Amino acid sequence: MKLAPAFCNRIVLLAGLLLPSSATLAQDVPKQPVSVDLLVKGATIVTMDSNRRVLENGFLAVRGDEIVAVGEDPAAAFPKGIDAKQTIDASGKLIIPGLINGHTHIPMVLMRGVKDDVTLDDWLRKFIFPAEARNVTEDYVRWGSRLALAEMIHSGTTTFADMYYFEDAEAEETKAAGLRGVLGETWIDFPVPDNKNEAEMAAYTEKFLKKWQGDPLIHAAVAPHSIYTCSEKTLRDAAAMARKYHAPILIHVAEMRKEFTDSIEKNGATPVQYLERIEFLGPDVLAAHCIWVDYTDMKILAERQVGCVHNPSSNMMLASGVAPVVDQRAAGMRVGLGTDGPAGSNNDLDMMEEMDLAAKLQKTYRVDPRALGAKGAMEMATIEGARALHMEKQIGSLETGKKADFVILTLDVPNAVPIYDVYSQIVYALKASEVQTVVVAGKTLLKDGKLLTVDESAAIAKAKEYGQKVAASLK
Secondary structure, eight states: OOOOHHHHHHHHHHHHHHSOOHHHHHHHSOSSOEEEEEEEEEEEEEOOSTTOOEEEEEEEEEETTEEEEEESOHHHHOTTOEEEEEEEEOTTOEEEEOEEEEEEOGGGGGGTTSSOSSOHHHIIIIIIHHHHHHHOOHHHHHHHHHHHHHHHHHTTEEEEEEEESSHHHHHHHHHHHTOEEEEEEEEOSSOOSSOSSHHHHHHHHHHHHHHHTTOSSEEEEEEEOOTTTSOHHHHHHHHHHHHHTTOOEEEEESOSHHHHHHHHHHHSSOHHHHHHHTTOOSTTEEEEEOOSOOHHHHHHHHHTTOEEEEOHHHHHHTTOOOOOHHHHHHTTOEEEEOOOOSSSSOSOOOHHHHHHHHHHHHHHHHTOTTSSOHHHHHHHHTHHHHHHTTOTTTSSSOOTTSBOOEEEEOOOSGGGOSOSOHHHIIIIIOOGGGEEEEEETTEEEEETTEESSSOHHHHHHHHHHHHHHHHHHTO
8 A cells, every 4th residue: 555645745754753762872871881979889778769779880970069979789780880980989888978967056066065064045035145145257167167177077077057146157057167057147136246236137138148159068047046036026037038948947846845835825825826826837948846736736847848857865954855856757747857056055066866866766766666766867868868958959968960078988897797787877877977978069088087178176176266255255
């Protein structure tokens, strides 16, 4: 049977749409080795991807600041081979996504141990706020940030969310150290070291937001401290400025029983329901603590896609209570993990330790050893932490197209072997001391235990000087 010319033309056109051309096929199969900036091979890779794949004898290829391939067989991914500018043989080691510290106040390392073993309200109002008023300057923030950044890199943190004063100085130090930061300038209803009134506070913050817009590492944010230190007007104004510049909003929420009961008395609502009523909550909000919440609160936080950050060390140390993390995760909330500030409420910035404590605290709280397993705790420090920050498309897992933020852990220590369950080993057995190499955005910040981007000895020496100054100011 002879086909009409028009029909033949349609078949040819359809074939052209369905079948790749020879040029396309040629592009799909590289004719020469693929060039990458960094190739890491031989390690066990805990990807934390949607399938939670664990790759034995895996490889990770990085070009620029992104992962271009991750798997177990480099020959399948690159049949013509790989031309790597740098290669790391990580045989016998473990690779995990960079840890995400979802809530802290890093310059407070310079007040580590100033006053411990008191209530949160007393700690803040009787000790920390007065000590900050006497000591915090931009120089203080810079040196405190350097010390803290060194500590975080050594313990495997690659992204952190912070709220403090002189946040622009902290942003500059974070950028220089190579970490990824969501950094919030604090708003509060009394004079503080960097801004003495509302007009100064707003002007500083707006300049800060404009300066860092579009930066690949620094996400400038607005940080109204809490409902008990900020009026409704301050809360509304802070949220409005953040939303004008599409910036994150960081805040403490429902941390203390007193905050909860005072809000019921003053606002006729729980802290969460009060924030909902004043139209504060949304997917741009990162709420630290979320301890004193009921099921209605959890439903609101889930529906508004608010990121929440659990801080087990802080909550235990200050006896603030225990966040119902298992119920929050079941309610669909985005729950990450953080250390809180390294003074009085923790006193370190060790996310390896925080994973361990997060799991064990939930088991004790619920009197159930199955309450929050090792995998769940690690999710909170990686991919779920990224979801809390609304950055899960960029970080939190090791996948093609995501940012090259990862940590290499050594297993050549007594507490690291043998391994039966990799999540259990990471959360319950490995320590910050096993962190060997840290890479953020494809740049190596820590190599074989040596810090490359912060002058560690200078930061330690300066911290000792500030320790003497702070101690003298409290007499």
